[in-house]
Amino acid sequence: MTTSTNEIVATCQALFDDLSFSYAREWKSAAPGRIVVGYMPFYVPRELIHAAGGLALGVLGGGDQLEVIQGDAYYQSYICRIPRSTIELGVTNRLDFVDAMLFPSICDVIRNLSGMWQIMFPQVRSRYFDVPQNFSDAVGGAYYIHELNELRDMLAEVSGRPVTDEAIRAATGLYNENRRLVREVYAFRARQPWKAPASEVYLLMRAGMILPVDEHSRMLRDYLDAAAADERPRRDNSRVVVTGAFCEQPPLNLIKSIELSGCYIVDDDFMLVNRWEQEDVPTEGDPIANLADSYLHHSASTAAKYEPDASQKGLFLVDAVRRTRAEGVIFATPSFCDPALLDRPMLQRVLAANDIPYIAFKYAENSGQMQPIREQAGTFADSIKLWSTP
């Protein structure tokens, strides 16, 4: 029996709406010895969590449905929303089943949140997860292998059993498959965006923040089949890449608004962890060295990662535009997001040099007013059409 896109999307929507993470709670209690490891955007090596018998749970803030009451008391007005809503999730016990939390090296806010978590939730193992900004094997690679091994030891301690090479290789295989499918969904959407609306793809990817990897892969496969079979009206929309939203997530309504305003989103950086490694990670040999190698040499570009070669700066975005035949770029950035906002002028310069039009706006995860964004994106879509008319 095939599952319809509606059914799949409804499942994803239910996972997305559930701010108590019932799915992950049930998963954990279904068998003894299971652990849940939360992680914040943008990247952690989920393979290790899986290999430790754990569920990797993406914690991406509270969105626009969570009422943040206590979280605001921890932050000044000029700091983005995601740390407040994450604290709210913590202090309202919505994350009380999480055994360990990982805070990736993305910005000073998440970095400092790792220490706050240590203080506020001492029963949880919290770890700041650093990644190298030096990309040579002997230097950044050696450092990173060590960090990965430390993480592996920590996970073994939390789960109470060793994390074997074999288990990491098996997990790597599962994540390779998952990333292949994610890439396929993105490619499918770029080919036929009317068949895979951005809001659906978004929810589908969000499900990957909660579901075990094999289950998510199954869902992606089902979606690809169902979406290909669906007949949906094709509109004369402009094709855009959305960038800058790699951490605090835009409200789902914002994604819908962009589409409603006449833009097909053909690429985005909403959940980079799903596509971080751009090639399969080898499943033979030393699994930790393989993960390190992939990070150093085959991972995506984003604002939190140093670009050692000035001539390459921003070209990933130009490539994304070319690959997806996009006609423009929308910089959708959380307010007060230092990495994305500081990166933006450099990316805009590169786009301008390549004659790629762009617009920019800011949002918060709980933004309610979509009218201005709809208008701005609508005008952009129209102007793209106008420019491209010979």
Add this chain to the structure above:
Amino acid sequence: MSAVQTAVVKDSSMLKQKEMISGNYRKLETAKAEGRKVAATFVPGNLNELIMCFDMANNLPEINAIQNGMRKKTGAYIMEAEKRGHSEDVCTYVKADLGMIAKGNIGPDGQQLPNPDLLLLSYTGCFTFMKWFELLRDQYHCETAMLHVPYQGDGRITKNMISYVVRQLREEVIPKLERVSGVKFDIDRLRENLRRSARAEEDFVWVLESAKSRPSPIDAYFGGVYYIGPIFTAFRGSEDAVEYYRMLRAEIADRLANGQGPVTPSGDMKAERFRLVVEGPPNWTSFRDFWKMFYDEGAVVVASSYTKVGGIYDRGFRHDPDHPLESLAEYCLGCYTNHNLPGRIDLLAQYIEEYQADGLLINSIKSCNSFSAGQLLMLREIERRTGCPGAFIESDLVDPRYFSPANIKNRLESYFQMIDQRRGGPSVAHAA
């Protein structure tokens, strides 16, 4: 002659520092003509001893922003950067720097600054640094060396971190310095520089710790920003820095012996009523007005975290000529904002005890997530641990739009009243 001028004339260390700073700007201005190569680098984790080994001049964008802020030039620079597409939300040091470049790169002293030959990015304690340097690379199209310094997430420096930083120094930073400068690296020269650093650091720590006395002979925040100048910037490792701290120590020793309080812009502080520990950088555009709000009330800052952004020397670290590269690595790893939040809380709580402070004041800086994110929790924790009242004010570094004197003054006055009430009546002054 005003009290300020009197103080300035008296303090030969101040004159010395002034000469050093203008000497460095002269070195930068004449660099091209004299064939000297220029490195641009940041304050936290700066590798001045190493840069000196290559006869390069050291230009510090943060210091330019501070100097321009004190000269009230940054408002226009920030607007210029925003006009050019930089967000109103991001660090104003970055925008002040980019705005200055956009307007012709005229330095704080009115002279043309040279384009750097090398951007030496000691990437420690703040994520903005990386973006800032990428933005500068976009402007200057010069060589960039990145030194990634891992964060002390677990509150400790591991062997892996040290060897990662040392490897980068060996394989990335030193070869680039050699190539750009044309000077071969001489480790003995580095050792000599580090030896001088350690000597200056001894005296510097003595000065900081003099604030444990009552009354304190120094203000460890407003005065402290002057005292950190040489050691945090282009002079650590030089004979000038050794000399400066020797002079400073002697001057403070005199003040201590005479029972004098700190020097302020209005002359000697007469009576010490409140002893504070301050977390966060100061505001630079209204630096003097800000300071006045404290000394007018008899409030002295006895310890501050800002004077640790370039190294927490008072917790024992010294540059070590016997382990030159490891010591540079440890230095970079140990800067204040590279410590995790629990570590920062421990340090400030200890300061409150050790310096017998009345409480903690946080000046939360809009620009600076590195410092600011988490400060409200820090305040609560430190109040809980020490039982001393805390206060929270907000301003910015170099953006005059975010300095609201009336609000800050009100906050401070209520804070001082609160301290008084806790003591059970108006505070007793420690006459200087």
